Amino acid sequence: MNLKLIPAIFVGCLTLAGGLKASDHDDGEMDGKGRSLNLTDLYAFREDNQTGNSADSENLILVMNSNPRSLPGQQYFFSSNARYEFHLSRVLDSDKDKRPTGQSDIILRVTFGAPDVNSRQTINLAVIRDGIEQATSGNLQTSNIGDSKAGSFDAQLAQIDGQSIGVAAGLREDPFFFDVNGFFKTRAAIAQAGTAAGAAQIKFASLSTSHNASASDFTASYNVNSIVLRVPLSLLKKNGNSVFDVWETISVKQ
């Protein structure tokens, strides 16, 4: 497993995001749109990067967050009309610096049932590899707002080809840290300056390390709806590749 996985994923995300001016963390409060269909951040890392346990190095953790800036104390749900999908392209080690293909070699498709009286939703996970869809088996449910701590992965396993994918979904505190206001102010100042030469004159004080003290975390104490998967890499790999481009989508029927 190549340790450059994370940068590779990062590059993949940003390139595929294409026209986006920044991370599409938040579209702001709006009346008309479905909150549960609003995507926010994506995280992908090898499990051992967090646990430090080399036995975990064969697991990939994927996190898809939606419903940004949701208020604490309020139960929010996943849409029961949508597909939440992680898309992965397999990349040969030798091609890792090439332009991402944007080809969905693997799709991990998560769908949700309507909530029950305990505000829990059933989770269905399907794995689509090279166009072939396989449903996983296992009794999977979302956590609800009453669950004080998120359960461990081992509690909910989806079985496929004799292997297990750990699944957890529900409300979590948004882990994203960013002084978005500082960022937008600087961006706006650059845009107002009009030219690249003008931009060069802008002092990036608000982004400098010395300014850390006043940087505010705009996601502090807000929740998001998280879908977290722990996928054995052997389920994803083919032809000895160890790099993946990862991106996420939420789609609904027209």
Added chain:
Amino acid sequence: MRITLLFVGLVFIPLLLTGHPLDKAKLSVFKNERGILSVKFNDAEIPNTQIETQIQQSKSEKVPTFGKTLILGVGHIGALPEEWVTEEGQAQWPEGLDHILLVVLLALSGGGLWKILKRVTGFTLGHSLSLAAATLGWIAIPSNIVEVFIALSIAALAAFIAAGKKDIRGGFSIITLTGFLHGLGFANALKELNLPNDKIISALISFNLGVELGQIIILCVLIPTLWMLTRIRFAKAFTAPATAAVVMILASFWTYERTQELEIFRTEHWSAYRFPIIPPLQGEQVISRYEAEYKRDPANTLAINSLAQVLFSAYKKTGSLKDFERARSLNTASLQQQKLLNSSAKCLRASLLEAEHRFSEAILETQTLIQGSKQERECGLVTQISAALAIGDLNQAAIAANTLVMMKPYASYYLMRANILEAQGRQQESDFDLEKAFAREEAGETGFSQKLRFITARIYYQRGEIDEALQVTNSGLQIAENENLLILKADILNAKKDYIGAQDILYRAFELRPQSGILRRLAALNHQSDEIYRHYLEQAELLARAEVETSTGHRMELVRVLSMKGQSSNKLTEAIELIKKELDVRKSAEVMTVFSEVLLQKGNSVQAFHAIQTALQMGGRSKEVLQQAAKVEIALGNKSRAFLYVSERVTN
């Protein structure tokens, strides 16, 4: 004895299930010592009895004769040949089949002619009692509950006979109680006639005689048949249990079927809310949360925008002008602080302008937004729809809604498009969009789900599909109480002639949020009593004037109140002045229609004609527009043209 108790239960359970007595709450609006309008309840000024008298008066339209109610009684239990054939001449089971089967059971219950006669007498005694009690208003049980218990009583009696318990102890009392239940069913048939007070007794007697006559007719056919069957050796032993078993199965099925029609079991209906109801955080809780974030960093544009947005949402819900002003000043501050890349603030600015009825400015703003980022384009289109509707540009609104649905197939965008299509008279397409919106509902978004039901119910109400409208309204009210849904329910009950129900609901809506529109409706409900009518209307005017002063420019409610007070022409002149002011900012089909109504009331048919023609040219094809167009044509003496508008309404 135990069996008797079971039957006693069958009779009294429905009594327990009936509704609460009418709420006699009264309300009034007055200025308190600080000069602020207040609301007062349980003020004994207006006696409820006057409303009841009014209802009695309105019932005195067609009074059926003694003979007719007698025939109705015979027909009700299916003992008339015409009950057995459809209008097209095909054979059918009569609606009173359940009653016929009961008589069959009585005949099969055995024990000789004398005992049969005794039971029939007991049955007659029971239903005569309950029929009289229910018709005279001593007991009131909803017909759908009564029907369930009627089917259940037949099934139970059939079960006893099928089991061979021919001679049941306490048989007389059981049959009497069964009769009591059936009498409640007869009473519902009689109630549908809306008889005046002085005709009730004679109708009661003739209807009851009719039922007796019907029973005799059935027995005349039945007894010879049964007698013949007992002559056949093979059939003798099986006739009673076999027939009773068939009746039992049939009656059990009816019980099940009728239970499904009860409101509590109707959860599978398409408009039913299929998610658990999670009450959203209270408005103040949400505001104080964003307030805290804003206080922590007043320079944080995101915090300012979020606070402004929730204050605006609070204003939309409660009409609090203070919240609106604050939202506006925060929005201005945000836009000054960060002129570029501030999509949320730009979107909110357009919505604020629209809420202030500054439609032309709002449209200018949306035109810039539509050229902007994806998010700006989306919110720009949303505001463009409301603004376009306000200036009567239905086509522009439809184009914007189409674009939105193509961009994002969200429930809310389908609902917006459905509403526009309905106003254009495109009902089938509107239905299609409503269906899509219901299918795309999301759990936890109860605010939207209520709005979806409110708009859907209003559409059905305007189409005259009253029962569907009521069902959707009730499904919305199951999510949470909401004054708009309550007012709509009152309008629907009014259309169903349930005036007391409508009045009760208006009281409740007024408790939630006092509005002139509620008092105006209460006045209309009491139009037959001059004193009450004027009382409510005075208060409605007071409140409507206050609403004009303390809102962002809603004049149309006051116009409606003034037009109701239209006997004195200075009120109508003021109404016209107000509409002209409204037309400066909002030239919609709706405003033009009201304008036409007021002009017609003032006797100015030609100008009323021009106003309604403008509404029609805007593409308005709603019930109100077409109805007004027809009225104007009648006033101008063009009956054939009026008919064209009425028939267009029907075709829609």
